Amino acid sequence: MDNRPIGIFDSGLGGLTAVKETVRRLPGENIIFFGDTGRVPYGTRSAPTIIRYALEDMRFLKRFDIKAAVVACGTVSTTALPQLRENFSLPIYGVTEAAVAAAVRETRSGRIGVIGTNASIRSGTYERLLRQRLPDAAVISRPCPLLVPLVEDGRFDPEDPVVRLLLCEYLTPILEFGADTLILGCTHYPLLRAAVSAVCGNGVTLIDPGRETAEVLARELAADGLAADPGRRGSVSCYVSDDAQSFSRFGGMFLGADITATVSLCDIFDETAAKHEG
Amino acid sequence: MDNRPIGIFDSGLGGLTAVKETVRRLPGENIIFFGDTGRVPYGTRSAPTIIRYALEDMRFLKRFDIKAAVVACGTVSTTALPQLRENFSLPIYGVTEAAVAAAVRETRSGRIGVIGTNASIRSGTYERLLRQRLPDAAVISRPCPLLVPLVEDGRFDPEDPVVRLLLCEYLTPILEFGADTLILGCTHYPLLRAAVSAVCGNGVTLIDPGRETAEVLARELAADGLAADPGRRGSVSCYVSDDAQSFSRFGGMFLGADITATVSLCDIFDETAAKHEG
Numbered sequence: 396m397d398n399r400p401i402g403i404f405d406s407g408l409g410g411l412t413a414v415k416e417t418v419r420r421l422p423g424e425n426i427i428f429f430g431d432t433g434r435v436p437y438g439t440r441s442a443p444t445i446i447r448y449a450l451e452d453m454r455f456l457k458r459f460d461i462k463a464a465v466v467a468c469g470t471v472s473t474t475a476l477p478q479l480r481e482n483f484s485l486p487i488y489g490v491t492e493a494a495v496a497a498a499v500r501e502t503r504s505g506r507i508g509v510i511g512t513n514a515s516i517r518s519g520t521y522e523r524l525l526r527q528r529l530p531d532a533a534v535i536s537r538p539c540p541l542l543v544p545l546v547e548d549g550r551f552d553p554e555d556p557v558v559r560l561l562l563c564e565y566l567t568p569i570l571e572f573g574a575d576t577l578i579l580g581c582t583h584y585p586l587l588r589a590a591v592s593a594v595c596g597n598g599v600t601l602i603d604p605g606r607e608t609a610e611v612l613a614r615e616l617a618a619d620g621l622a623a624d625p626g627r628r629g630s631v632s633c634y635v636s637d638d639a640q641s642f643s644r645f646g647g648m649f650l651g652a653d654i655t656a657t658v659s660l661c662d663i664f665d666e667t668a669a670k671h672e673g
Numbered sequence: 674m675d676n677r678p679i680g681i682f683d684s685g686l687g688g689l690t691a692v693k694e695t696v697r698r699l700p701g702e703n704i705i706f707f708g709d710t711g712r713v714p715y716g717t718r719s720a721p722t723i724i725r726y727a728l729e730d731m732r733f734l735k736r737f738d739i740k741a742a743v744v745a746c747g748t749v750s751t752t753a754l755p756q757l758r759e760n761f762s763l764p765i766y767g768v769t770e771a772a773v774a775a776a777v778r779e780t781r782s783g784r785i786g787v788i789g790t791n792a793s794i795r796s797g798t799y800e801r802l803l804r805q806r807l808p809d810a811a812v813i814s815r816p817c818p819l820l821v822p823l824v825e826d827g828r829f830d831p832e833d834p835v836v837r838l839l840l841c842e843y844l845t846p847i848l849e850f851g852a853d854t855l856i857l858g859c860t861h862y863p864l865l866r867a868a869v870s871a872v873c874g875n876g877v878t879l880i881d882p883g884r885e886t887a888e889v890l891a892r893e894l895a896a897d898g899l900a901a902d903p904g905r906r907g908s909v910s911c912y913v914s915d916d917a918q919s920f921s922r923f924g925g926m927f928l929g930a931d932i933t934a935t936v937s938l939c940d941i942f943d944e945t946a947a948k949h950e951g
Contacts, residue, residue, distance in 0.1 A: 433710055439825065441916035444711050506832050541835075544822035547717065557819075557842070560835055638719035 397621045400425035400632075401612070402456035402464040406448075407435030407547065408642065409583035410467030411649035413605030414631060418467065418654050420609040421616070423627040427459045428656070429466075429663070433636030436543045437470040438512020438581065445514055449475035453483055455634075455663040462621050466490065467605060467610060470512045470580035473520035486619070488612055490604035494578050496525040497607040501600045502576040505529060508569035508599075509536040511580030512543065521580055531666045535572040539581075546583040549645065553590040557613065562587070562594045570595060578602045586649065631656035636663060675899045678703035678910075680734035680742040684726075684890050685713030685825065686920065687861035688745030689927035691768065691883030692909060694741065698887040699894070701905040705737045706745075706934070707941070711914030714821045715748040716859065722884040723792055723848060727753035731761055733912075733941040740825020740899050744768065745883060747859035748790045751798035766890055766899070768882035772856050775885040779878045782802040783807060786831040786847035786877075787814040789858030790821065799858055800821070813850040817859075827923065831868040834888045840865070840872045844863060848873060856880045864927065909934035 401424050408430050417426060431452055437445050449471045453615075456464060462588065463486040466479065472489030475521055479487050498507050507529075508522040516538040525532045541561055543642055545551070550558055560570045569577060577599050584604045592601065616622045631654060635642050639660040650656060680700050681692055686708050693706060709715075709730055715723050727749045734742060741764040744750045744757065750767030776785050785807075787799040794816040803810045806834050823829070828836055847855060847866055855877050857863055863881045870879065894900045901907065909932060913920050917938040928934060 433718065440711065441919065444915045539818070540826045541822055542818055548818045557838055560838055564835070637722045641719065643732070 396427070396624050397419035398627065399462040400427045401457060401461055402427050402429070402461035402463070403429070403467050404429040404452045404456055405468040406437035406470060407432050408649045409543070409546070409581060411646060412463060412582050412585040412603070413467035413608060415649070415651045415654060416519055416603070416606040417612065418629070418631060420613045422629055423623040423624075423625065424629040425432055425623070425629045426629065427461060428631065428633045429456055430633065430635045430636060430642070433641070435646065436512070436546070437468065438514045438543060439540060440514065442474050442514065442518070445470060446475040446478045450482060451576040451663055453479055453609050455661070457483065461485065461618065463612070465608060467582050469604065470514045473511070473515040473518040488608055490521055490582065490608045491524060491580070493607035494580065494602050495521065495528060497602045498525065498578050499528045500530070501602065504573065504575045505531055506533045506574045507570060508572065508577040509534065509580050510539045510565060510569070510577065510584065511536070513538045513540050515580055519664060522579060527592055530576040535569055535574060535578070537565055537569060540624050541586065543581065544582050546586050549648070551586045551590055553593040558587070558590050559594070562590055565584045566591065566594050574599060576600045576602060578604065580604065621659035633658045634661040636661060674902050675695050675740050676901050676905065677738055677740040678705045680705050680707070680737060680739035682707040682709070682730045682734055682742070683746040683860055684709050684715035684748060686710065686923055686927045687821070687824065687859060687925060690860050690863040690881070691743060691745035691886060692881045693927070693929045693932060694881070694884040694887040696907070696909060698891045699901070700907055701901040702907040703901070703907045704907065705734060705739060706909065706911045707734055708911065708913045708920070709853065710916060710920070713825070714790070715746065716792045716821060717818060718792065720752050720792065720796070723748060724753040724756045728760060729941055731757055731941070735761065739763065741766065741890070741894065743886060747882065749791045750914065751789070751793040755867050762853065764893070766886055767856070768860065768886045769786070769798055770886035771800060771889040772858065772882035773806060774801065775791055775805040775880045776803065776854045776856050777810070782851065782853045783809055784811045784850060786850065786855040787812065787851035787858050788817045788843060788847070788862065789814070789820050789853065791816045793858055799856060813847055814850060815843055815847060818864065821859065821861050824864050827926070829864045829868055831871040836865070836868050837872070839897045840868055844869065844872050852877060854878045854880060856882065858882065860883050911936045912939040915938060
């Protein structure tokens with residue numbers, strides 16, 4: 396048994412969709428979430444900058460004596476995971492691997508679609524992992540650069556004409572390709588699930604990387620003897636690099652109304668900050 | 674006469690539209706441009722973060738022994754100008770003041786519209802400055818949070834259905850209000866000029882803050898004896914905090930094809946960088 400917290404980070408607030416799934420699956424765990432809202436989005440930046448930011452984010456989380464880390468950001472998971480694992484000696488879970496395993500499990504036709512940020516799709520990580528597990532997979536991947544700004548602007552209603560128009564543009568090639576499974580390859584996208592479903596119809600199974608990663612995390616923590624005491628009640632503490640106030644306004648929509656969390660503004664470069672939580 | 678460079682900065686590449694106007698108006702000046710592409714956008718962040726970033730950006734530009742600075746960013750101009758002027762003792766030009774002067778000069782009905790980022794509109798700076806100069810002005814201002822991501826994604830074609838739909842949404846209340854003058858209150862927006870015109874029709878005069886600021890700058894440098902030698906040929910050096918490569922791809926579209934500029938990736942926190950240009 397290990398009651399130390401799990402660290403979870405994202406470029407912004409999208410990763411809270413993964414926190415929500417983790418709390419549902421592992422209600423006894425303490426979770427420290429960091430959202431780099433002062434530098435979001437990552438998905439339009441270059442790989443070297445994404446790697447630098449990811450290392451800084453993880454260095455911040457390490458102050459809390461975490462037992463494991465979840466990279467709840469599709470962009471960092473596809474672009475900086477080897478560098479994170481090289482530099483930090485704790486179990487680090489990206490969201491891509493579990494999503495790929497689920498897509499391979501769910502597909503019947505072997506035709507799989509992936510949507511993600513520019514950086515995620517450019518990295519080719521989803522395609523590479525899919526072909527490793529299912530060599531005959533036919534994969535189509537599409538960058539959707541405007542979906543993160545859309546969600547961060549609070550727009551994900553399936554009836555919103557801008558949401559609808561953009562999703563039709565991004566998803567039509569995937570539907571024409573005949574994919575029966577679609578990886579929502581960015582932790583912002585589960586908020587668009589209803590809108591994506593409305594465009595794709597019932598014939599396409601949607602994969603939520605945060606939900607799949609929570610399953611893997613639960614299994615592996617138990618196997619490694621790192622799970623918290625059973626029956627224990629966990630907590631969620633959130634840190635953001637900009638504007639705790641706007642977190643209060645938007646965080647709930649990512650996290651779900653039934654989860655309460657404390658929120659603090661932090662300076663990740665100030666080594667003295669947050670020590671008391673360690 | 675003073676041949677030292679003029680410093681110009683923006684959160685990203687939008688400020689290059691102001692660089693373009695400055696080069697046209699003042700071809701003899703050396704220009705150092707900094708685009709904070711590693712942290713763009715600023716317009717969705719809180720005021721304290723925008724002020725902190727702006728002070729860091731200016732500190733970087735100061736290394737080049739600049740004689741004056743232009744804040745070619747609507748968000749910083751509306752939100753951090755007093756703090757910049759307090760901390761740095763050189764002439765600093767925001768883009769809001771010149772835009773407001775032009776709008777007051779151009780309007781016939783006194784009904785003026787303003788579009789800008791969330792932070793710019795929230796600051797109330799455009800409205801305050803407009804009412805100072807024209808107490809009877811009727812002003813309508815609208816935040817347009819998705820226009821910067823749209824432009825940064827290279828989308829500003831008036832025929833693009835997403836561009837059209839979003840501009841109709843943002844501009845319809847301004848047209849219904851009966852504005853005869855519209856301030857494009859963010860340096861990204863001049864790239865949308867044709868698309869905005871297509872929605873607004875000929876009855877609305879569009880004000881480009883970068884262009885107006887270049888006029889004021891030319892006048893004031895001359896008045897203060899700070900202009901470069903006449904007949905001299907100036908240069909443009911650009912620095913970005915992420916991905917000089919993507920600058921090469923997109924910079925031209927902001928700067929105009931007829932202007933050549935050198936581009937370097939820089940770390941604004943590394944005090945030893947760029948000293949050689951001082």
